[in-house]
Amino acid sequence: MRATAGRRGLLLGAAGLAARPARAAAPRVAAIDWGLAETLLGLGVAPVAAAELHGYAHWVREPAMPAGVVDLGLRGEPNLELLHRAAPELILATPQFAPFLPRLERVAPVASFATYVPGGDPLVRSQDIARAIGRLVGREAAAAALLGKAEAAFEAGARRLSGMAGRPWLTASFVDARHLRAYGRTSLFGATLARLGLINAWTEPTNAWGFATVALERLAAVPEAQLLLIEPVRSEVEADLGRSPLWQALPAVRAGRVARLGPCWAFGGLPSAMRFAGLLPHE
Amino acid sequence: MLPPSPRPAGWPALLLGTLLLAGALLCGLRLAAILPPEQWWQALTQPVPGDMTQVVFRHAVLPRMAMALLCGAALALSGVILQRVLRNPIASPLTLGISPGAQLALGAAMLWAPTLLAASREAVALAGATTAMALVAALSWKRGLAPAAVVLAGLVVGLTASALSAALILMKGEYLLSLLLWGAGSLAQAGWEPVLALAPRLALAAAAAFLLRRPLLLLGLEDTSARSLGLSLALGRAAALGVAVWLAAVVVAEVGVIGFVGIGAPALARLAGVRGMGRLMAWSAGFGAALLLLADGLVQLGQGLRGDLLPTGAATAVLGAPILLWLLPRLRAGSPAVMAGITASRRLARPWLFLALLLAAMPVLTWFGLALGRGPEGWSLALGVDWLGMLPWRAPRLAAAMAAGAMLAASGTVLQRLTGNPMAGPEVLGLGAGAGFGLALLLLLVPAPGRPAQLLAVAAGAGLALGLLLLAARRGGLAPERLLLAGVSLAAFFQALVAAFQASGDPRAVPLLGWLAGSTARLGPEDATIAVGLALLLLPPVFLAGRWLALLPLGDGVAVGLGLRPGLARLGLVLPAAMLAGAATLVVGPLSFVGLMAPHLARWLGLRTPRQHLAGAVLLGALVMGAADVLGRGLAFPFQLPAGLVAALLGGPYLMALLARRGQVA
Numbered sequence: 001m002r003a004t005a006g007r008r009g010l011l012l013g014a015a016g017l018a019a020r021p022a023r024a025a026a027p028r029v030a031a032i033d034w035g036l037a038e039t040l041l042g043l044g045v046a047p048v049a050a051a052e053l054h055g056y057a058h059w060v061r062e063p064a065m066p067a068g069v070v071d072l073g074l075r076g077e078p079n080l081e082l083l084h085r086a087a088p089e090l091i092l093a094t095p096q097f098a099p100f101l102p103r104l105e106r107v108a109p110v111a112s113f114a115t116y117v118p119g120g121d122p123l124v125r126s127q128d129i130a131r132a133i134g135r136l137v138g139r140e141a142a143a144a145a146l147l148g149k150a151e152a153a154f155e156a157g158a159r160r161l162s163g164m165a166g167r168p169w170l171t172a173s174f175v176d177a178r179h180l181r182a183y184g185r186t187s188l189f190g191a192t193l194a195r196l197g198l199i200n201a202w203t204e205p206t207n208a209w210g211f212a213t214v215a216l217e218r219l220a221a222v223p224e225a226q227l228l229l230i231e232p233v234r235s236e237v238e239a240d241l242g243r244s245p246l247w248q249a250l251p252a253v254r255a256g257r258v259a260r261l262g263p264c265w266a267f268g269g270l271p272s273a274m275r276f277a278g279l280l281p282h283e
Numbered sequence: 284m285l286p287p288s289p290r291p292a293g294w295p296a297l298l299l300g301t302l303l304l305a306g307a308l309l310c311g312l313r314l315a316a317i318l319p320p321e322q323w324w325q326a327l328t329q330p331v332p333g334d335m336t337q338v339v340f341r342h343a344v345l346p347r348m349a350m351a352l353l354c355g356a357a358l359a360l361s362g363v364i365l366q367r368v369l370r371n372p373i374a375s376p377l378t379l380g381i382s383p384g385a386q387l388a389l390g391a392a393m394l395w396a397p398t399l400l401a402a403s404r405e406a407v408a409l410a411g412a413t414t415a416m417a418l419v420a421a422l423s424w425k426r427g428l429a430p431a432a433v434v435l436a437g438l439v440v441g442l443t444a445s446a447l448s449a450a451l452i453l454m455k456g457e458y459l460l461s462l463l464l465w466g467a468g469s470l471a472q473a474g475w476e477p478v479l480a481l482a483p484r485l486a487l488a489a490a491a492a493f494l495l496r497r498p499l500l501l502l503g504l505e506d507t508s509a510r511s512l513g514l515s516l517a518l519g520r521a522a523a524l525g526v527a528v529w530l531a532a533v534v535v536a537e538v539g540v541i542g543f544v545g546i547g548a549p550a551l552a553r554l555a556g557v558r559g560m561g562r563l564m565a566w567s568a569g570f571g572a573a574l575l576l577l578a579d580g581l582v583q584l585g586q587g588l589r590g591d592l593l594p595t596g597a598a599t600a601v602l603g604a605p606i607l608l609w610l611l612p613r614l615r616a617g618s619p620a621v622m623a624g625i626t627a628s629r630r631l632a633r634p635w636l637f638l639a640l641l642l643a644a645m646p647v648l649t650w651f652g653l654a655l656g657r658g659p660e661g662w663s664l665a666l667g668v669d670w671l672g673m674l675p676w677r678a679p680r681l682a683a684a685m686a687a688g689a690m691l692a693a694s695g696t697v698l699q700r701l702t703g704n705p706m707a708g709p710e711v712l713g714l715g716a717g718a719g720f721g722l723a724l725l726l727l728l729v730p731a732p733g734r735p736a737q738l739l740a741v742a743a744g745a746g747l748a749l750g751l752l753l754l755a756a757r758r759g760g761l762a763p764e765r766l767l768l769a770g771v772s773l774a775a776f777f778q779a780l781v782a783a784f785q786a787s788g789d790p791r792a793v794p795l796l797g798w799l800a801g802s803t804a805r806l807g808p809e810d811a812t813i814a815v816g817l818a819l820l821l822l823p824p825v826f827l828a829g830r831w832l833a834l835l836p837l838g839d840g841v842a843v844g845l846g847l848r849p850g851l852a853r854l855g856l857v858l859p860a861a862m863l864a865g866a867a868t869l870v871v872g873p874l875s876f877v878g879l880m881a882p883h884l885a886r887w888l889g890l891r892t893p894r895q896h897l898a899g900a901v902l903l904g905a906l907v908m909g910a911a912d913v914l915g916r917g918l919a920f921p922f923q924l925p926a927g928l929v930a931a932l933l934g935g936p937y938l939m940a941l942l943a944r945r946g947q948v949a
Contacts, residue, residue, distance in 0.1 A: 055457065059457055070921075071921045073919075073921040073922040073923050074922050074923065076453065076796065076797050077797060077802050077804045077925065078804070078923075079804075079916075079921050079922075079923050080676050080804060081656060081658070081676045081677070081916075082659075082921055099737070099797075100804070103806075103807050106675060106807075175460045175461050175464050176460075176461040176465075177473060178469070178471045179461075179471060181460075215343070215471030215473075216343070217339045217344070217473065220343075223335055235397050235401050236400045236401035241473075243474065244473040244474040245338070245342045245473075246338060246342040246472075246473040246474055247473060249333075249335065249338040249342070250335070251333070254333075
């Protein structure tokens with residue numbers, strides 16, 4: 001695990017929370033990042049506070065956020081007063097919150113986890129992070145169970161999709177009708193495809209989050225691909241695609257090899273990977 | 284305008300030919316990389332069904348080249364018309380707020396009227412562009428659409444539209460990926476439909492422009508001479524502006540915001556010695572087409588066939604920078620009438636007593652600002668122990684915001700008095716945009732940089748902008764209007780670069796967005812100490828320079844007579860003003876308008892001498908920025924709006940109202 005710890009805070013927090021007797025009352029944890037929030041929920045722990053709950057319900061979907069969780073507002077600018085009032089014992093954050101770190105540490109110890117690093121495998125890191133969070137909140141058993149459940153889901157998915165193993169899959173979300181984000185090996189979707197024994201059609205360079213924003217014409221380079229479009233596809237994009245000769249000429253479109261998935265959070269953790277695997281069409 | 288310079292008759296053709304040849308060469312290379320030349324004809328006439336290479340050749344690469352030519356021509360034509368109508372060599376769809384207006388309309392429609400957007404993107408963009416242009420025209424109409432008035436109105440409108448777009452992106456970023464991409468202008472195509480839509484529109488606009496060439500020629504003259512020639516100025520202007528706005532809106536709707544072609548192409552045409560309105564329009568369109576084709580060719584060459592998208596709009600900014608820097612020292616200063624000094628509506632009987640009362644009120648207001656907050660139960664005042672409990676969360680950001688407001692206000696007061704221009708301000712000098720560029724570069728190069736590194740990057744960016752500004756304005760001896768125009772151009776340049784970074788959808792750009800919007804939530808006691816310390820360090824010297832501020836606007840002759848070296852004194856005032864602006868920008872981002880607004884408020888209250896004006900503006904600036912911080916905490920609860928954004932949304936309409944009112948007075 002390479003949890004970049006929130007300096008002095010993490011050690012204190014880890015010691016403090018791990019010292020609880022097992023099966024104690026639910027630890028009070030705040031999770032600002034959606035991927036960490038869903039992982040926490042996957043461990044059976046509801047966060048006391050999380051950010052942009054409306055957006056979470058729309059983009060992440062599963063596991064559902066229970067009622068009573070404090071909405072901290074924007075992920076990019078969490079409401080610190082509310083966070084303070086929610087009185088968490090531990091805050092889960094990512095390195096993206098580095099500018100906020102001193103402020104967050106005033107509220108509670110911060111554990112910072114990077115799921116996405118250049119060249120890293122986000123699925124492996126998601127598993128490590130689930131285990132690490134399990135240790136931090138005293139839910140090692142739940143973490144082991146989540147990992148087991150994920151393994152089972154991936155195994156089942158691999159079996160279900162074994163008939164498709166020969167075909168490369170291209171996961172993408174549309175920006176507008178002329179541009180899309182293609183997800184590569186180091187994206188959550190790409191890593192999950194690999195775990196399922198499937199081939200990722202996008203082998204070109206991507207950014208640290210594992211995707212590349214590219215023009216539509218680049219799809220022509222992978223004629224044999226099965227297209228997986230992450231919902232939502234905006235209505236005006238649909239309309240433009242319907243009139244685009246380039247889109248219509250793509251082999252995948254002509255052969256009807258275009259599937260819609262989701263929504264499914266591209267920058268999530270283990271639960272999002274499981275959701276993605278479950279959404280994949282097997283025919 | 285540029286002074287006419289004699290050139291050999293063949294110059295324009297030679298220059299255009301060279302540019303086109305270079306562009307065509309790059310295109311040829313690109314085409315050949317996709318499809319062997321011997322198959323080109325077949326791909327066009329008898330395409331092999333199912334051959335994807337031929338499809339890409341035919342429906343992506345070729346229309347992209349056509350799009351580059353058309354958009355370049357359209358933007359150049361739009362630019363040359365705007366420049367002529369407004370008698371302003373740096374007027375362009377970008378600097379006048381037309382493109383930001385169109386972009387805002389597209390973003391709003393995406394969120395609230397997707398069916399409208401699906402029906403006609405052009406109509407939505409046109410509505411936004413027209414609204415922006417109408418606002419700019421209305422705000423500067425009474426001042427005869429004087430160059431400086433128009434540019435500043437355009438700046439206010441454009442920045443307000445950008446602030447609103449930033450708010451939309453902050454709140455609903457996941458839904459608005461395309462808005463970020465449009466902000467940087469990508470020419471990628473997926474069929475001929477957009478080209479076929481743009482071509483007849485361009486032809487129509489060109490025809491209209493051709494018919495308007497005589498009125499346009501007259502519009503280049505001063506109003507009085509044009510009127511004496513019997514021209515209906517209003518009608519001619521409206522028609523010409525309509526054509527220019529339409530062209531810009533269509534381009535934004537199809538490919539997004541592409542800057543600099545609208546300024547660069549007409550400048551090249553003039554540089555090549557083209558004279559006469561009809562010829563100027565035709566040659567500008569040609570240069571625009573060639574420039575964008577070349578820029579897009581370079582973009583695709585740099586990008587190759589792999590890797591992330593590099594938007595063309597950003598590349599034109601990079602290519603356009605040298606042209607701008609060359610152009611700036613050659614700008615003709617505006618007519619003196621435009622630069623009429625600040626007139627206060629009243630005079631306070633006891634200004635110092637008023638200032639003392641204001642100062643005394645500050646602690647009370649600050650206490651109130653710290654006590655006021657919003658929780659799940661609604662707005663409330665935290666009293667006693669609660670007040671102390673909230674202090675660690677509310678005090679640092681409020682202190683930093685107020686210090687930044689004070690510094691911006693001081694900077695704005697100095698610049699307004701120095702330039703004699705009521706619309707001068709640090710926002711106008713491009714320092715904020717430069718700071719943003721520094722931060723963007725750092726975020727690109729260093730993974731998760733810490734606060735000290737971010738501060739350094741922001742300071743370096745602001746310093747770079749200031750250096751460029753002084754360099755560009757050097758020949759004019761810091762002439763007020765030249766400084767302003769240079770600042771506006773710099774701001775546009777840096778904004779294009781930052782937009783390119785954001786457009787990649789790279790999550791590294793998220794902190795940048797927060798800073799651009801003026802987020803104060805991340806600020807802790809250390810940041811507050813730095814901000815307050817900088818304010819205490821930088822404000823006193825400005826007060827000491829009060830005598831220079833009083834003498835310089837009287838004219839260089841008077842100043843010299845009283846033993847002042849005007850050039851040196853100006854530099855001695857501009858430098859601290861820039862440092863104040865840079866320091867404030869570190870804290871609240873580049874987008875607040877407080878530096879423009881606070882000096883006005885102080886004037887309006889009747890504070891007239893330089894020191895009174897400064898003191899009043901500093902206190903009011905601190906109050907306004909502090910109020911923006913307090914409001915930002917609660918307005919959209921639980922969402923927190925960045926203080927800079929709130930100040931901009933308060934300040935934009937205020938400045939627009941002010942511009943309109945001043946127009947009636949002047």
